[in-house]
Amino acid sequence: MTEIALFGAIEIGLVYALVAIGVYLSFRILDFPDLTVDGSFPLGAAVCAVLLIAGVNPWLASLAAALAGAAAGLVTATLNVRFKILHLLASILTMIALFSVNLRVMGRPNVALLMQDTVLTPFYGLGIPDHIVRPLVVGVIVAVVVLLLARFLSSEFGLAMRATGVNARMARAQGVDTDAHVYAGIALSNALTGLAGALFAQTNGFADVTTGIGTIVVGLAAVIVGETVLPARTLALALVGCVAGSILYRLAVQLALSADSIGLQASDLNLVTAVLVAVALILPRLRAKASRSVSRSPSAAK
Amino acid sequence: MIVVEDIHVTFGRGTPLEKHALRGVDLTIPEGEFVTVIGSNGAGKSTFLGSLAGDVLAEQGRISIDGTDVTRWDTPRRAGLVARVFQDPMAGSCAALTIEENMALAAARGRRRGLGLALGSDRRRNFRDRIAALGLGLENRLHDRMGLLSGGQRQAVSLLMATLAGSKILLLDEHTAALDPATADFVLDLTRRIVRDNRLTTLMVTHSMRQALDYGDRTLMLHEGRVVLDVAGEERAGLDVPHLLALFAKQRGGVEISDDSLLIG
Numbered sequence: 171m172t173e174i175a176l177f178g179a180i181e182i183g184l185v186y187a188l189v190a191i192g193v194y195l196s197f198r199i200l201d202f203p204d205l206t207v208d209g210s211f212p213l214g215a216a217v218c219a220v221l222l223i224a225g226v227n228p229w230l231a232s233l234a235a236a237l238a239g240a241a242a243g244l245v246t247a248t249l250n251v252r253f254k255i256l257h258l259l260a261s262i263l264t265m266i267a268l269f270s271v272n273l274r275v276m277g278r279p280n281v282a283l284l285m286q287d288t289v290l291t292p293f294y295g296l297g298i299p300d301h302i303v304r305p306l307v308v309g310v311i312v313a314v315v316v317l318l319l320a321r322f323l324s325s326e327f328g329l330a331m332r333a334t335g336v337n338a339r340m341a342r343a344q345g346v347d348t349d350a351h352v353y354a355g356i357a358l359s360n361a362l363t364g365l366a367g368a369l370f371a372q373t374n375g376f377a378d379v380t381t382g383i384g385t386i387v388v389g390l391a392a393v394i395v396g397e398t399v400l401p402a403r404t405l406a407l408a409l410v411g412c413v414a415g416s417i418l419y420r421l422a423v424q425l426a427l428s429a430d431s432i433g434l435q436a437s438d439l440n441l442v443t444a445v446l447v448a449v450a451l452i453l454p455r456l457r458a459k460a461s462r463s464v465s466r467s468p469s470a471a472k
Numbered sequence: 473m474i475v476v477e478d479i480h481v482t483f484g485r486g487t488p489l490e491k492h493a494l495r496g497v498d499l500t501i502p503e504g505e506f507v508t509v510i511g512s513n514g515a516g517k518s519t520f521l522g523s524l525a526g527d528v529l530a531e532q533g534r535i536s537i538d539g540t541d542v543t544r545w546d547t548p549r550r551a552g553l554v555a556r557v558f559q560d561p562m563a564g565s566c567a568a569l570t571i572e573e574n575m576a577l578a579a580a581r582g583r584r585r586g587l588g589l590a591l592g593s594d595r596r597r598n599f600r601d602r603i604a605a606l607g608l609g610l611e612n613r614l615h616d617r618m619g620l621l622s623g624g625q626r627q628a629v630s631l632l633m634a635t636l637a638g639s640k641i642l643l644l645d646e647h648t649a650a651l652d653p654a655t656a657d658f659v660l661d662l663t664r665r666i667v668r669d670n671r672l673t674t675l676m677v678t679h680s681m682r683q684a685l686d687y688g689d690r691t692l693m694l695h696e697g698r699v700v701l702d703v704a705g706e707e708r709a710g711l712d713v714p715h716l717l718a719l720f721a722k723q724r725g726g727v728e729i730s731d732d733s734l735l736i737g
């Protein structure tokens with residue numbers, strides 16, 4: 171792997187780390203399988219790109235992308251909480267709708283960012299090679315997000331959100347408005363994904379409606395890899411695990427693609443990712459089964 | 473004080489499985505009274521406690537707690553007034569959160585939850601002292617996940633959690649049913665202590681006639697969604713388990729039941 175490819179993998183891993191954290195919030199903390207991210211990621215990219223072309227400040231454009239993502243999350247949460255549509259289905263509805271919305275936002279399937287200033291522009295002139303500047307800037311943003319989120323989740327409000335996902339009945343008995351916490355959590359999750367989309371557009375120089383396909387699976391893969399390499403005892407560590415998982419996943423993909431002997435192409439990525447996630451989901455089950463049959467056999471011998 | 477006026481609850485209204493679970497319950501429970509509730513399976517005991525807590529809303533009648541009409545309030549809104557311990561030790565706490573996180577959740581019951589740290593050092597110290605008073609040696613395990621505790625330990629911590637924030641009433645729905653006899657006795661003694669020290673108005677559902685008479689100041693028997701026996705004071709002091717069993721059997725249509733244990737179910 172070349173140095174450029176290495177830093178490229180780290181960069182894209184860091185961008186998707188925000189998706190992984192969002193997915194961790196919905197799937198793990200709220201126990202709400204939310205596929206909206208497939209739509210909110212390109213939504214963030216689209217909103218950011220269009221605003222940059224309109225001459226808006228890149229930080230404001232990124233913030234707007236996050237807010238757009240949050241709005242998408244609120245739609246899913248409303249369909250589920252208010253109208254009792256199954257969470258998976260609710261999020262698929264939002265995701266499908268967002269495909270059209272994203273086309274409307276951009277006015278065409280893709281938008282190139284050529285001369286526009288991005289959040290990266292001020293850092294390009296500092297004498298550090300561009301391919302290192304990008305992961306550095308994104309890395310700092312991710313670090314800030316991790317710190318803020320870890321603090322948020324250890325607040326009273328954040329603790330109530332975690333309780334909502336673990337035991338909603340108990341949470342309600344403790345006076346937690348569980349509906350409000352689902353709204354907040356899913357909005358936050360998609361806000362992070364929208365921000366990731368904005369960073370993707372700015373680091374890659376384009377926004378495209380098709381970039382959203384498989385976002386959820388990539389996010390899940392990162393979460394699972396993270397949990398495997400860093401079985402976290404605390405919440406802050408779990409968030410770091412998401413970031414590490416996302417980077418490791420990209421490095422593994424990069425390695426697989428650059429090893430000519432395997433014969434994989436970039437277009438095989440989704441297949442590889444899906445297989446990886448499926449295996450990761452199946453493994454714990456098999457392991458549990460194996461340990462059950464091991465523990466059963468001695469008692470059967472009695 | 474709890475005032476319940478003629479409440480009715482029907483599950484699955486208009487379906488073939490329609491169940492009229494509460495059929496006009498009328499009660500006044502004065503401040504600080506400890507009431508035990510008995511009745512056969514399906515009598516409506518859990519539904520009655522649920523209607524006090526807000527899990528089920530009465531379709532008719534009125535409920536007020538300490539002079540506030542809460543008839544239309546949902547569970548989270550009533551949580552400032554109502555503390556509970558469930559039958560299932562798993563139900564009343566979050567297994568995946570630590571003991572101190574569970575306590576922090578309970579300590580904020582009925583309050584607005586802001587962005588302040590859930591576990592400051594003052595609060596931690598307070599939790600450690602409170603849990604040490606249980607005498608279970610849990611004060612050194614505050615960082616352990618709740619799921620690691622035994623059922624009895626979890627119920628004891630749940631009881632403690634019920635007292636961390638002020639409340640007007642305490643609802644206990646067969647909170648010792650999942651425990652072995654010795655642990656159940658420990659948790660019941662703890663219950664008695666906590667109810668007395670905090671002067672809580674308490675309703676405790678139990679399937680043990682012995683417990684129903686030994687604990688508290690007043691005993692209710694529910695049957696088919698109605699209160700069929702309501703005894704306190706002298707009259708209650710004169711009752712013993714055989715009397716109660718006879719009354720119980722009469723309600724069930726004259727079938728003789730000879731042993732307390734038959735009713736545990």
Ligand SMILES: Nc1ncnc2c1ncn2[C@@H]1O[C@H](COP(=O)(O)OP(=O)(O)OP(=O)(O)O)[C@@H](O)[C@H]1O
Nearest residue numbers: 483484491493511512513514515516517518519520
């Ligand atoms: N959510 C529900 N939906 C439909 N029917 C219900 C529901 N909850 C309770 N019921 C029915 O209402 C009746 C009263 O149930 P409840 O749980 O209050 O009884 P209980 O006195 O607590 O009994 P047990 O001693 O078995 O706990 C029962 O016939 C029960 O099947």
Ligand SMILES: [Mg+2]
Nearest residue numbers: 517518519645
């Ligand atoms: Mg019951």
